[in-house]
Amino acid sequence: MSKPLFTNNAATALALAITPTDTVIKVVAGTGQYFPQPADGNYFMLTLIQINNPEVAEIVQCTARVGDTLTVIRGQEGTQPQIFNLSDNVELRITASSLNLFANVPHPVYTQTNYAEYHTATQGQTVMGVSTFIYVPATNSINVYVNGNKQIVSLNYTETSLSSITFLDGLNAGDIVEFTSIQTTYIP
Numbered sequence: 001m002s003k004p005l006f007t008n009n010a011a012t013a014l015a016l017a018i019t020p021t022d023t024v025i026k027v028v029a030g031t032g033q034y035f036p037q038p039a040d041g042n043y044f045m046l047t048l049i050q051i052n053n054p055e056v057a058e059i060v061q062c063t064a065r066v067g068d069t070l071t072v073i074r075g076q077e078g079t080q081p082q083i084f085n086l087s088d089n090v091e092l093r094i095t096a097s098s099l100n101l102f103a104n105v106p107h108p109v110y111t112q113t114n115y116a117e118y119h120t121a122t123q124g125q126t127v128m129g130v131s132t133f134i135y136v137p138a139t140n141s142i143n144v145y146v147n148g149n150k151q152i153v154s155l156n157y158t159e160t161s162l163s164s165i166t167f168l169d170g171l172n173a174g175d176i177v178e179f180t181s182i183q184t185t186y187i188p
Contacts (some may be wrong), residue, residue: 003042004101005036010092014048015068020081025060026072027090032068035092045071045098048082049089058082059095109187116180121146121171127164131177134162145178146171 012031036044043061050056058079060072074081077097094141115133135142137159144151146167151157152165160166171177 002041004043004098005038006094006098007036007044007092008033009153010034012090013087014084014090015086017083017085019083023072023074025072025090027068027070029068032065032070035062035065035070037065038063044092045076045095046092047089047093047095048084049091050082050084051088052085056082058084077148092134094166111185111187113183113185114180115183119177119179121173121175121177123173124170126167126170127160128167128177130163131163133181133183135159135181136162136181141181141183143180145180146175148176148178 012027012034015026015028018025035046036042037042043063046060046062048058048060058074058081059076060074061076062070062072064071077095117130117132119128121128128141140153142159142165144153144157146156153159155166155168158166165179
């Protein structure tokens with residue numbers, strides 16, 4: 001998918017006059033480097049402005065640049081191809097079409113769900129299952145508490161599977177084990 005390219009403060013002038021049918025424009029020697037180098041279908045928008053009559057302007061789409069020579073598609077965004085003279089302005093400006101591309105990009109939506117469940121341990125119990133959610137081992141996506149004290153993975157327990165953990169030491173009868181997880185879901 002092609003996309004617009006930008007650089008900051010890119011402006012120059014025409015090195016040669018152009019007619020409404022010209023699709024190659026030359027800018028002042030050494031100033032082509034101020035502009036992006038389109039490739040793979042990418043482009044940038046330019047505004048051409050007559051210096052003697054600033055009300056006359058045209059938006060063009062630049063599809064290629066080799067040094068100071070630009071290949072353009074004339075008369076973009078409702079403007080008409082015009083005659084431009086030597087030294088008329090050539091500026092990379094943000095155009096309405098470029099801004100509309102960004103405005104129409106859907107913004108991702110994320111939802112967060114908090115999970116918590118409690119279990120009462122039996123004497124010497126080491127394996128405990130999680131029943132209301134799953135987690136991915138080794139991603140820090142589950143928190144484990146015994147009697148309100150946070151347990152540390154690898155020091156107090158191991159993450160055994162998507163739905164269980166194994167305590168390294170057996171629990172006492174009546175210990176309250178709490179599992180919590182905050183899981184984020186992307187909604188396209």
